[in-house]
Amino acid sequence: MAARRVVVFPSSAELGPVLAQLVTSRAEKAITGRGRFTLGLSGGSLVSMLSKELLALPDPDCSKWVVGFCDERLVPFDDPESTYGLYKSHLFSKVNIPDSGILTINSSLPVNECAEDYTRKLKEVFPDDDFPVFDLLLLGMGPDGHTCSLFPEHPLLEETEKIVAPISDSPKPPPQRVTMTLPVVNSARCVAFVSTGGSKAPVLKEVLEGREGPAFPAARVVPTNGELFWLVDDPAAASLTIQVERPGSGAKL
Numbered sequence: 503m504a505a506r507r508v509v510v511f512p513s514s515a516e517l518g519p520v521l522a523q524l525v526t527s528r529a530e531k532a533i534t535g536r537g538r539f540t541l542g543l544s545g546g547s548l549v550s551m552l553s554k555e556l557l558a559l560p561d562p563d564c565s566k567w568v569v570g571f572c573d574e575r576l577v578p579f580d581d582p583e584s585t586y587g588l589y590k591s592h593l594f595s596k597v598n599i600p601d602s603g604i605l606t607i608n609s610s611l612p613v614n615e616c617a618e619d620y621t622r623k624l625k626e627v628f629p630d631d632d633f634p635v636f637d638l639l640l641l642g643m644g645p646d647g648h649t650c651s652l653f654p655e656h657p658l659l660e661e662t663e664k665i666v667a668p669i670s671d672s673p674k675p676p677p678q679r680v681t682m683t684l685p686v687v688n689s690a691r692c693v694a695f696v697s698t699g700g701s702k703a704p705v706l707k708e709v710l711e712g713r714e715g716p717a718f719p720a721a722r723v724v725p726t727n728g729e730l731f732w733l734v735d736d737p738a739a740a741s742l743t744i745q746v747e748r749p750g751s752g753a754k755l
């Protein structure tokens with residue numbers, strides 16, 4: 503397990519370019535070493551920040567990217583809750599990721615079959631891995647400590663065999679979703695959380711500094727062999743007492 507790095511920026515305006523730099527540096531390393539870059543995306547507030555920052559790069563080349571979703575809501579792609587739908591309009595329609603490199607769910611299937619179908623798609627892309635080993639997973643964290651669609655005290659947190667799990671009782675709407683499981687998340691070569699805003703401050707403190715009672719889902723993300731970054735802004739970091747990194751502008755991760 504590599505050391506966890508908690509990196510704090512004055513605001514999301516300073517955080518965004520470093521996030522884009524992290525993505526492009528891990529992409530370059532993966533493409534040089536293995537010929538492709540496998541990236542897992544989360545939804546929520548990450549969509550607009552990541553899209554904006556990647557599109558601000560001069561001429562981003564995403565032709566060797568393979569993109570999956572850390573979790574996805576079971577709604578049609580034109581529903582405003584669809585993570586794929588949002589990335590399609592904000593990012594995918596504007597960069598050269600091949601259509602075959604975007605691993606979408608089949609949102610017309612019932613939730614259990616949808617999870618099985620998405621599992622099949624991931625296994626095709628990672629035929630040699632028991633659990634897919636993504637080059638980079640970008641995660642968010644809700645104010646309740648959830649990440650992906652893994653919610654506090656939910657039985658899915660104990661899943662040890664499935665790659666993708668269905669969930670029908672998500673406390674955050676929409677209720678039906680599919681999600682990567684913790685064994686997949688913890689198999690990644692690099693995991694980066696992006697957490698901004700004062701609403702995340704109390705839970706961020708408990709996730710990073712510990713709490714009484716069961717660990718929050720986000721605290722259970724500890725990659726076995728991979729890097730772990732927490733990229734946060736000052737409002738989210740307001741309650742932290744641990745030592746953090748505060749890089750200057752133009753920082754590289």
Ligand SMILES: O=C1O[C@H](COP(=O)(O)O)[C@@H](O)[C@H](O)[C@H]1O
Nearest residue numbers: 544545546547548642643644650
């Ligand atoms: O529902 C979800 O929420 C989390 C956190 O979202 P945020 O807007 O608080 O950043 C997100 O990471 C996940 O992909 C999404 O389905």
